Amino acid sequence: MRYIRYCINLMTAGVFILLNRIIGIFCPVRKNKAVFISDVRAENGGNLKCVYDAMGEDYERATYFKADRRNWSSFGKFCKLVYDMTTAEVVFLEDYFRYTSYYKVREGQKICQLWHGAGAFKKFGYSRAEGNENIRIHKGYRKYTHVITSSEAINSCYAEAFGVTPDKVRATGVPRTDIFFDEEYLKETKTRLHETYPQLRGKKLILFAPTYRGLRADDASYDFNRIPLDEIYEALHEEYVWAFKWHPALYNNLANGKVRMPDFAKYPDFFLDLSEEREINDILTVTDVMITDYSSVIFDYYLTGGRVVYYPYDFDTYYNGRSFYFDYEEYLFGPVAKTPQELISAIQASAEDESEIRRKFGEKYMSACDGRATERVIQWVFEKNGSEECR
Structure with missing residues (x-):
């Protein structure tokens, strides 16, 4: 199966290159056209949707989405992707997208990486080449013309990760964090979630949102034995509801049966799986305690x-x-647990005053996130008035 997939991927790469070059000969770059691309989400969302919605009708907008990059698109959808990438002034991404390796960036074109994780936690991209993982780095990273970050202090991390010069990285803030400064959106989202999940009413929400384990997203898994369901229920069910939000790569493997889902059906009013809620920031608006490990969700939260x-x-x-x-200590603004028993105790313990630790954390990693990130991204990428506000 791996050999068959390799051959098909090789063939699609060749078709992409051929179409990209032919279309480039006959079709000009269309000013103010943008294409929004993700092969890890089924529909528009996250940073992509924030920018898409804010651009409005003055721009020509195209999209390409699929939930799992291992699945193949129809030939027609694939051809439209190549056409839109070849003729767009701006290609917006939010994650690794392999076809940028074969893509010829034409004069007047830009590739803007709206990376899906805020802050700078786990090493990614070319930064991983220094380790002992023995992985192949995506060559398309070096073609990015615009890379956004959540704080000027971490610009160098992203320049290293994508193999680009520092002038291509800018602390605009992360568009999807703008919702935390929008009182109307927060109110509507909280109401929607409480109506959709009545178990949340009258209880505090614990959100369990770890990163996946595995060298690559295709291998995503987790040690579910580290979550003793019976013990957690007995200790916490009177005051809390516990929700799982699995990383999209792990959720795809759970959905297709590659990884076995833990069975928590006997506690339907306590354990919830909110992984189908694609936008984790929406869930964060109703979360009282978040449990994570090495995930960039701590920056949004x-x-x-x-x-x-x-x-x-x-x-x-x-x-x-x-x-x-x-x-690792620089990412901490809460207690650390290594065992299930320590985890339960940490949740039950009274919160300590960590205001100074939080202040330093926010200053270093999230200083550009102030509710206006989407506006600054559009100003910078399309060179509109006001771009000098971006650092």
Whole structure:
């Protein structure tokens, strides 16, 4: 199966290159045309949707979405993708997209990476080449003309990760964090979630949102034995509801049966799986305690002021493989648990005053996120008036 997939991927790469070059001969770049691309989401969302919606009708907008990059698109959809990429003034991405490796950037074209994770936690891209993982780095990264970050202090991390010069990286802020400054959106979202999930009413929400384990997204898994459901239920069910939000790569493997889903059906009023809620920031608006490990979700969640408990049960193994941009302690603004018992105790304990730690965390990693990130991205990429506000 792997050999068949390899051959098909090789063939589609050749078709992409051929179409891209032919279309480039006969079709000009269309001013103010943008194409929004993701092969890890089924529909428009996240940073892409924020920019898409804000651009309005003055721009020509095209999209290409699919939930799992391992699935193949129809030939017609694939041809439209190549045409839109070849003729767009701007290609907006939010993640790795392999066809940028074969894509010829024409004069007047730009590729803007609206990376899906705020801050700078786990090393990614070319930063991983320094480790001992022995992985192949995506060559398309170096073609990016615009890369956004959540703070000027981490611009160098993104320049290194994508192999681009510092002038191509700018701290515009992260568009999807603008919602945390929109009171009307927050109110509507909280109402929607409480109506959709009545279990949340009258209880505090614990959100369990770890990153996946595995060298690549295709291999995403998790050690579910680290979540003793019966023990957690007995200790916490009177005051809390516990929701799982699996990383999209892991959720895809759970959905297709590659990884076995833990069975929590006997506690339907306590354990919820909110993975189908694609926008995790919506869930963060109703979260009281978030449990994570090495996930960039801590940067978005910081803006809510909520409590965090870190659960890096495999810290030594994970760090020796993936590594981080800064010392792990610099990402902490909550207690750390290594065992299920420590995790439960940390949730039950009274919150400590960590205001100074939070202030330093926000200043370093999230200083550009102030509710106007989407506006600054559009100004910078399309060179509109006001772009000097971006750092």
